[in-house]
Amino acid sequence: MSSxxxxxxxxxxxxKVYELYARHVGxxxxxxxxxxxxxxxxDLHEGLVVDPTEERLREEFGNTRMLxxxxxxxxxxxxxxxxGQSAIRDAISGEKVVTPFPVPAKPR
Structure with a gap:
């Protein structure tokens, strides 16, 4: 375990329901x-695979010293x-708001 x-x-x-990770809570x-x-x-992604939720959270809170x-x-x-994986979910349905790829529409 980390110190x-x-x-x-x-x-x-x-x-929306946000799930973030932090070292300080008080x-x-x-x-x-x-x-x-x-x-x-x-997470610091340096490869080709990028988590869009993590990127969106970093854009919104990346320069935040204290929430x-x-x-x-x-x-x-x-x-x-x-x-674990950070997330942004709809408060009512619980579904993730940011999806990794465009979701195709269901045929009618």
């Missing part, structure tokens, strides 16, 4: 009712041993 603790943070944001000392999430962890999430938006915080 640094790793957390999987699941939270609601604009009708209560905000400056803003009551918020959870701090910092030191976000992203201050309202407590009511946090769904779950898990301490994990290793990083």
């Amino acid at each position: 640094k603790i790793l957390y999987k943070v699941t939270f609601l944001n604009h009708g 209560t905000s000392n400056t803003m009551w009712g918020f959870t701090e999430v910092g030191e976000l962890v992203f 201050h999430l309202p407590m009511q938006s946090v769904v779950r915080i898990e301490e994990v041993e290793k990083k």
Whole structure:
């Protein structure tokens, strides 16, 4: 196990469920009712295969030093041993919002 603790943070944001990995999670000392999430962890892909969800999350949160999430938006915080796949899901259906390839339309 790594010497640094790793957390999987699941939270609601604009009708979607985000799953991110971070090294720091705590209560905000400056803003009551918020959870701090910092030191976000992203995969570094250097090959041809790129995870579009990871890229979208890196675009949105790549320069973020600290997220201050309202407590009511946090769904779950898990301490994990290793990083899994980050995700953005629809809050109602649970389906992934970012798909790796265009999904063909169903024939009628």
